[in-house]
Structures are given as structure tokens and as C-alpha cells.
Amino acid sequence: METTILGHRFSAPFFISPCAGGGLPSMASSVSMEAIAAGRPRKDQVLFQQIYVTDNQTANKLLFQRIEKTGAKAMVLTVDSAGDRARHRALRFQENTNLTRYSSYIPMTWGIYKDLQKLTKLPIVPKGIQTVEDAKKAIEVGAPAIFLSNHGGRALDGSRSPFEVALETHRRAPEVFKKIEVYADGGV
Numbered sequence: 544m545e546t547t548i549l550g551h552r553f554s555a556p557f558f559i560s561p562c563a564g565g566g567l568p569s570m571a572s573s574v575s576m577e578a579i580a581a582g583r584p585r586k587d588q589v590l591f592q593q594i595y596v597t598d599n600q601t602a603n604k605l606l607f608q609r610i611e612k613t614g615a616k617a618m619v620l621t622v623d624s625a626g627d628r629a630r631h632r633a634l635r636f637q638e639n640t641n642l643t644r645y646s647s648y649i650p651m652t653w654g655i656y657k658d659l660q661k662l663t664k665l666p667i668v669p670k671g672i673q674t675v676e677d678a679k680k681a682i683e684v685g686a687p688a689i690f691l692s693n694h695g696g697r698a699l700d701g702s703r704s705p706f707e708v709a710l711e712t713h714r715r716a717p718e719v720f721k722k723i724e725v726y727a728d729g730g731v
């Protein structure tokens with residue numbers, strides 16, 4: 544089952560998606576990205592760092608430099624959470640669900656993606672692609688890969704499953720799968 548992801552060797556075509564708050568790898572994790580990188584059992588274990596960005600390019604640049612220093616091989620830019628969400632279950636337990644406390648969220652556009660590309664040499668993989676149009680646009684702007692995801696339905700209830708998006712893309716733009724790498728998560 545060995546495969547490559549962005550040119551790095553993996554023993555199986557699987558990876559762990561970012562999950563904040565549980566001490567697992569992501570930008571809003573309860574363990575810092577530096578501590579996670581240092582905690583790898585082997586230094587050649589590949590890490591991709593998930594990111595949320597703001598419209599403050601100085602802050603983005605500082606964040607990217609910090610990530611580059613951890614040795615991460617790519618950044619995974621979550622594009623499906625432009626605003627705060629209503630988490631009814633969490634609210635019932637009075638958890639603060641306002642993610643804006645981590646950063647001020649901005650609507651994601653391909654223009655913003657291109658600006659971010661200029662700030663780093665690391666590949667930036669958009670996570671949360673949900674249409675065939677965006678899959679094609681990603682190729683146009685030079686994304687090395689796309690990550691189909693609906694954030695597990697946590698960002699927008701009722702959003703389409705990655706499997707449906709993959710099927711639509713396969714039917715309407717099969718070249719996408721040949722031109723760039725396509726990852727997916729959800730519902731496993």
C-alpha cells in the first residue's frame with residue numbers, strides 16, 4: 544500500500560486529519576506545533592501543519608516562519624471555516640464555541656491563497672474543497688494538491704460529503720486526479 548504524498552514516502556495512503564483541542568496536531572491544538580514536531584519518534588516522520596490565517600500578512604509571515612522552523616513539509620490551509628459556527632451540542636454544555644478567539648476569520652478567496660503562496664516555499668494544500676469548480680481553480684493557481692473535506696459537517700451542517708465531491712469531480716473533470724494529488728477525509 545506504499546505511496547507518496549507530495550513526494551514523501553508513506554507506508555499506507557492514510558494520514559491523520561487536524562483536530563484542535565484534543566492535544567492532536569493542528570494550529571489550535573492544546574500542544575504547540577514545536578512540541579509536536581519535537582515529539583516525533585523519528586525525525587524523518589513527515590508532518591504537514593494545518594493553518595488558519597487572517598488578513599494580517601505580517602502575522603501570517605511570522606506564523607509561516609515558525610512552521611518552517613519545525614521542519615513541516617507542507618501547510619494545509621483550512622478554507623471551509625470562514626466564519627463562526629453554531630455548535631448546538633457544545634452550546635448545551637456551555638462550551639465557548641467562538642473560534643474567533645483563536646484568530647479573526649476572513650472569507651477565503653483564491654486571491655488570498657495566491658498572496659499566501661508568496662510568503663513561503665512550502666506547498667500549501669487547501670483543505671475543505673467542496674466543488675469541482677474549486678478543484679479546477681486550485682490547479683490554475685498552482686496548488687500542489689487538494690484536500691476534499693466538509694470538516695466532518697462541523698463547520699456547516701448539511702454540506703456535501705467529500706465522496707460526493709470526488710464523484711462529481713471524477714465525472715466532470717477527471718483530469719484533476721491526474722494533474723494534482725487529491726486527498727479526502729470524513730466519515731471513515
Ligand SMILES: Cc1cc2nc3c(=O)[nH]c(=O)nc-3n(C[C@H](O)[C@H](O)[C@H](O)COP(=O)(O)O)c2cc1C
Pocket residue numbers: 560561562563564565569570571593621670692693694695696697728729730731
Ligand atoms: C474535535 C475535532 C477538532 C477538529 N479541529 C480541526 C482543526 O483545528 N482544523 C481543521 O482543519 N479541521 C479540524 N477538524 C476537522 C477534521 O480535520 C476532519 O476534516 C473531520 O473530522 C473529518 O470528518 P469525520 O470526523 O467525519 O471523519 C476537527 C475535527 C474534530 C472532530
Ligand SMILES: *[C@@H]1O[C@H](CO)[C@@H](O)[C@H](O)[C@H]1NC(C)=O
Pocket residue numbers: 599600601602605
Ligand atoms: C499584525 O500582526 C503583527 C505581528 O503579530 C502585529 O504586530 C500587528 O499589530 C498586527 N496588525 C494589526 C493591524 O492587527
Ligand SMILES: *[C@@H]1O[C@H](CO)[C@@H](O)[C@H](O)[C@H]1NC(C)=O
Pocket residue numbers: 627641642643644
Ligand atoms: C467572537 O469573539 C470575537 C473576538 O473576541 C468577537 O469580536 C465576536 O463578536 C464574537 N462572536 C460571537 C458570535 O460571540
